[in-house]
Amino acid sequence: MNKLLKTIPQDDEYYMPGELEPHQGCWMVFPERIDNWRKNAEPAQIVYAKVANTIDFLRYTFLLLKYYYKI
Template identity: 50%
Template sequence: MEESRESPADHGFYMPAEWEPHAQTWIGWPERQDNWRHNALPAQRVFVDVAKAISVFEPVVCASSAQWENAGKQLPEEIRVVEMSINDSWFRDSGPTVVDTRSYTSRMLFGKMKRRLQVLAGPYTGMKALSTYKDPRQSTQQTHQEKQKQWHYSWQYSK
């Protein structure tokens, strides 16, 4: 695989503001015991309530590095939980970056992620979208192609 020296900005992409229209919300699961009191349990209860409130209006995806099974048990079924390496629950600082452009469908761009989720730019650059992930609610029988198609669709950003 070739590494590009171009940036998303070279292709007309920018990082949208948090208040701009979007297709879904990504949140991180509070799990770092050095950041959260009482093993993050009070914070997790609040995050469940916040995720439920958001999910009334749009799809929600919750990412967790170490406690994705725990998050999946606490969150309602309509909230998708994925195992992904993140530093903390503040996704704008430690999660993937969502970029937008006025002329293309947006894609989520990931940097160097060591765990199960790795994504490269989409069709606008001529590169393949590549993803692997682990969702506790997904059948282990699901093929990689089915997973890739599902994730590719979920990253599309409708205006």
């Protein structure tokens, strides 16, 4: 979607649910920038993998990687 919207998320009924609210899925952005994370991001990647495996009971869990997207 590459168009500028003239509304704010709240007007379109988007909101960030609290972590204890019921929800169907989760979006995670994988820590892959080695300049932003210590030890080439490896400790953060291990923890993210543990979190993703812990929340696998959710219907959808999306793990985003920069490699798959044009930026």
